[in-house]
Amino acid sequence: MNTFRKLILVTAALLAAVTLSAKPRVRIIATGGTIAGVSATSASSAYTAGQVGIQTLIDAVPQMLYLADVSGEQLVNIGSQDMNDEVWLQLAKRINVLLNEEGYDAVVVTHGTDTMEETAYFLNLTVKSEKPVILVGSMRPSTAISADGPANLYNAVAAAASPECVGLGVLCCMNNQLLDAKSVIKTHTIDCDTFEGGKVGCIGYVYNGEAHILQRVTNKHTVNSEFDITRLDRLPRVGIVYGYANCSPLPMQAFVDAHFDGIVLAGVGDGNFYKDVFDVAVAAQQRGIQIVRSSRCPTGPTCLNSEVDDARYHFVAALDLNPQKARILLMLALTKTHDWQEIQQYFMEY
Numbered sequence: 214m215n216t217f218r219k220l221i222l223v224t225a226a227l228l229a230a231v232t233l234s235a236k237p238r239v240r241i242i243a244t245g246g247t248i249a250g251v252s253a254t255s256a257s258s259a260y261t262a263g264q265v266g267i268q269t270l271i272d273a274v275p276q277m278l279y280l281a282d283v284s285g286e287q288l289v290n291i292g293s294q295d296m297n298d299e300v301w302l303q304l305a306k307r308i309n310v311l312l313n314e315e316g317y318d319a320v321v322v323t324h325g326t327d328t329m330e331e332t333a334y335f336l337n338l339t340v341k342s343e344k345p346v347i348l349v350g351s352m353r354p355s356t357a358i359s360a361d362g363p364a365n366l367y368n369a370v371a372a373a374a375s376p377e378c379v380g381l382g383v384l385c386c387m388n389n390q391l392l393d394a395k396s397v398i399k400t401h402t403i404d405c406d407t408f409e410g411g412k413v414g415c416i417g418y419v420y421n422g423e424a425h426i427l428q429r430v431t432n433k434h435t436v437n438s439e440f441d442i443t444r445l446d447r448l449p450r451v452g453i454v455y456g457y458a459n460c461s462p463l464p465m466q467a468f469v470d471a472h473f474d475g476i477v478l479a480g481v482g483d484g485n486f487y488k489d490v491f492d493v494a495v496a497a498q499q500r501g502i503q504i505v506r507s508s509r510c511p512t513g514p515t516c517l518n519s520e521v522d523d524a525r526y527h528f529v530a531a532l533d534l535n536p537q538k539a540r541i542l543l544m545l546a547l548t549k550t551h552d553w554q555e556i557q558q559y560f561m562e563y
């Protein structure tokens with residue numbers, strides 16, 4: 214074998230070895246939250262969210278570099294109570310570029326826990342890729358005793374790097390659990406074990422750097438979603454009205470007077486209105502402001518045409534979506550149609 218031929222063979226073998234050992238390229242987009250929070254002392258419960266930058270978060274968990282080729286970028290650095298439509302649109306567009314144009318294999322988003330479930334659901338409907346997109350946060354700031362952020366971030370990168378998490382839609386990875394974007398809810402104000410999937414439960418676990426999936430979601434998401442935010446720079450305005458005994462109609466009336474595009478009721482029980490609120494809702498729907506009935510109950514569906522005659526009033530029933538996620542689907546639905554029956558169909562599919 215001549216020297217030139219040997220050189221070619223050696224180069225090919227080296228290239229093959231590099232390709233085989235190539236780790237998945239995972240991009241972390243940091244948005245703030247407690248995972249980037251700093252407290253006055255390690256024992257203090259008083260802290261400020263969104264203080265630490267992306268590189269500090271990555272440097273704190275060198276173990277994840279064995280799992281993936283990890284790099285990061287900072288989108289915003291906020292407490293997620295300040296999350297808004299503008300950041301959501303930027304985030305969804307950026308993830309689509311990273312996954313579809315820049316060749317990344319997965320994205321991890323660090324995020325505050327307060328509105329993590331909303332961002333997860335928004336991305337579930339607007340990301341156009343089957344590749345893993347994993348949201349992660351923490352309940353204790355980065356400076357706390359037993360901070361949960363580093364382990365959560367390690368698990369999130371493990372999930373992102375895993376072929377098991379392809380095609381599942383957007384997931385949240387918290388406290389060793391994987392939760393799907395539609396079901397996930399924050400259930401406790403301060404505990405580390407706060408995220409649950411309601412009656413669906415968690416869809417998997419991450420242990421020892423490996424993701425294990427227990428069940429698959431059936432609702433439409435990501436590549437099967439018909440919502441396209443590529444050319445949008447704002448979303449329709451949708452507000453939420455909370456229901457309670459002797460409920461004032463003023464908040465709903467205020468949304469009507471401000472010409473909101475839609476209103477979600479966080480109703481009592483199976484999405485029921487207080488009678489004074491019902492009258493405002495009927496008038497709003499007649500003016501073209503779409504009313505969606507959801508429930509303040511933490512679990513269970515809001516059923517169509519059950520206690521409320523939706524077909525008569527052209528209301529939409531949120532079915533399995535809680536009010537904050539119903540708001541997101543209604544905003545996206547209103548970018549496509551104002552027909553109440555088509556919007557109800559979206560609620561059946563997504």
Ligand code: GLU
Nearest residue numbers: 246247292293325326327
């Ligand atoms: N309220 C802050 C946020 O959601 C801190 C809560 C948290 O991240 O756990 O960003």
